[in-house]
Amino acid sequence: MNDSRELILGRIRERLGRSEANAPAAGAVIDATLAARAPGPRPPAEVAPQSLLAAFRARSEALASTVDEVATLADVPRAIAAYLAERQLAPRAVCVPDLAGLDWRGAGIEVEARAAVDRDLVGITGCFRAIAETGTLMLCSGPASPATVSLLPETHIAVATAPTIIAGMEEAWAAARAVFGQLPRSVNFISGPSRTGDIEQTIVLGAHGPYRVHIVIVRG
Amino acid sequence: MRVALFVTCLVDLMRPRIGFAAIRLLEAAGCEVIVPESQTCCGQPAFNSGDRAAAAMLAKKVVAEFEAHEYVVAPSGSCADQIRNEYPGLLADDPDWHDRAVALASRVFELTDFLVNVARIDKLPSDFTGTLTYHDSCTGLRSLGIKSQPRQLLDRLPGVTVREMSGAEECCGFGGTFSVKFGEISAAIAERKCDNIRSVGADAVVGGDLGCLLNIEGKLRRMGDETPVLHIAEVLAGSR
Amino acid sequence: MEIKSMHFKARAAAQLANAGLQANLKKVKGKFVDKRRDAIADFCAQGGDFEALREAGEDLRDRVLADLDLWLEKFEANATARGATVLWAKDGAEACRLIVDIAKQHDVKKATKSKSMLSEEAGLNQALEAAGIQPVETDLGEYILQINDNEAPSHIIAPVVHKSKEEIADLFARVHKKPRLTDIGEMTREAREVLRSHFLSADMGISGGNFLVAETGSVALVTNEGNGRMVTTVPKVHVVITGIEKVIPTLEDLSLMLRLLIRSATGQPISNYVSLLTGTKGEGDFDGPEHLYYVLVDNGRSNLLAGEFNAMLRCIRCGACMNHCPVYQAVGGHAYGWVYPGPMGSVLTPLFTGMKNALDLPHAATLCNQCGVVCPVKIPLPELLRKLREKQVEKNLRPLGERLALKAWAWVAARPALYHLGTRFAVRYLKWLAGGKQSIPVLGVAPEWTVGRDFPAPQGKTFRELYAQAKKS
Known part of the structure; x- marks a missing residue:
């Protein structure tokens, strides 16, 4: 805490006419606002699981992600192996510890479960929630899901199970509060490969993060 | 319908024929047109230059000249907006003038808006091609x-x-x-x-x-x- | 940043005469406008109501500003509870001092930065360099400017919008000492490789903050490139430098503001990365900073609170006002001479740096309100510009000639007989000047008009004269 804190807050209070008399009422408004968590206007939310999946898929493809669907979690390694082969990418990846238990070796992929480093070319992550409104992946960092895996490699592959697909960000917040209590250090909403339009407003994929985002949806 | 024409200073100075055309159109729409003689400018140049005092002085002049009329029409969206939407705020410090400006505001129209939505003109006196x-x-x-x-x-x-x-x-x-x-x-x-x-x-x-x-x-x-x-x-x- | 806004007119003239810049501005002009329009159309096709969103955004920002002290305290308490250190800076100089101290305390040699306009306000890069700390801008646009001798940005979200690919290709070849590339994709890859090594070797990351969420004590960062994630994930220290007005109450409010901000800024439904960062590296975490600092900067903001210019504090820095401004489109951002260009800059610059330092800016607008109707939080920018003009008049800051001319004109306009005499004379003079032609190519009484266009000749008599004649006959 430094001297300017009181100076700045003092100036603000003076401008706002804050007094001991009106502070409690204002404080009550603050608390009520925080308790209410009132959502703003939003597009009508998809609810049916099938339409959520379809909307999520269409929106993420519109953001230059690619999407695959498999029946069960056990099918994921083979689907990813096929994706890597098709893109002529080496069958080697770093994955979040959350997904270490899948049979990667059986699918012919050499996978290490850890945080990513610069030389990793493929990163495989899970996904806390997937947002249909915008085709966005919501990743939460933690010991079993380091943030670097979706950031440093040139290819990011995310595994999302169908029940995690929700309508909008509001449902994502509700889920995060319910599951974590307090927010994880980083919540990253990822919507397609990293991009820049800084040179002549021409969109280029792969600015500092991944060039490709591939999403494998597990229907079961 | 009795309509007072706010000629606008630019039309007065540069293109009088626009003022006459406006009269012709309003008459074709069945209006009786009055042109208050003492009118000059709505004061927008002063208003937009930050000279509130000058703008307020001219606003009062316009309000006094036009408030007795059923409608006020200007062949300019800019001048009509000045009278309709800016005068009440400009004269807010003076309750009497503010009320008079508010009373006038809703009766002020841009020409085409008036012809379509108020006078509902039927036949246009033009064979323009x-x-x-x-x-x-x-x-x-x-x-x-x-x-x-x-x-x-x-x-x-x-x-x-x-x-x-x-x-x-x-x-x-x-x-x-x-x-x-x-x-x-x-x-x-x-x-x-x-x-x-x-x-x-x-x-x-x-x-x-x-x-x-x-x-x-x-x-x-x-x-x-x-x-x-x-x-x-x-x-x-x-x-x- | 040094203030050059008092030279707006001369700077604008130079930009207008710069053929290269004009070509670049023409090329990008439509892109922002079209993308925003398409994104809003898409949102409406989804069943969304963008106007309702704007109203909710305006209301939310106003509610926060009305209790800003309490919201800041709430944010501070929740951020601190998660292990962050919240510091306060009354101005840019203090912000620089605090950040240099943090860097020294953690023995920082190199700091990677994601884009922050407040750091431009404060001149943070210069302060870091002076203290022997290397700042590395990592937003591609900001990076290009930094390696071009610390050139100033010309747009708040597209900082090198004024530069052509060719100019950047030359710059890269010179600075990177590599063969000249001309493909934008390849150029981007080259910059990525250069910056990747900086990301991995920096000891400190500095970011701005799009929003501060009071409920959770978090900062939200919106980027497309992923550099915002890099600077807040890899280094051991993360410093957020942001304005005191950026706080919003809840996560739900963040969803609302993101829906508004991103469509208004880049015309995307959502940016590639929205990061919500809360506290420091946790137990068992592989990554994330061990130390997190917030530097909340006032620098003139509190003076606007609850006053005539309060609405300006709603601003979420999307850049839509400049993208849609005819003046900005004609002269580009550098003409404005400080950190913020376009309509929002013309309001903020005199308010933050002093009226006298930016006399031209409030007048450098046609008041067309293209800015006001696109502003995501409905800031009445033309009205604020006009209020600033009023302040200049009140403080006697306008040139004497202009003041006298206005007074004289208004005095005459209030006297119909005199006015009509004057106008009769004026139209005859102008008609005589035209000499039978339809246009006057050089007009002595308003030379600025005829710099770039003719002055149409008047009809010859005033309406009032002709109307009186017609009535008589």
């Missing part, structure tokens, strides 16, 4: 919602086709005193507008505010382009 492109002036468009009214009226002229230019709603760069304070920038913006006008290839460009029209005409002529620049009232009332 040709292809026109319409420039939407900023204040009329964004403060008074003047967009469909002039087009609806032009559509009723059998010999007239409206061809939309790209960026019809973009500013022409006039901006009142801006045009003489920042002449170079103003002319550069006008050039873009004129490029859009020229590429649409119409027989004439039409608008509802003389300030914009003088700016566009001046730029077109400097570019060596003789495309006629007309006020909507001239087209709706006149012939060619």
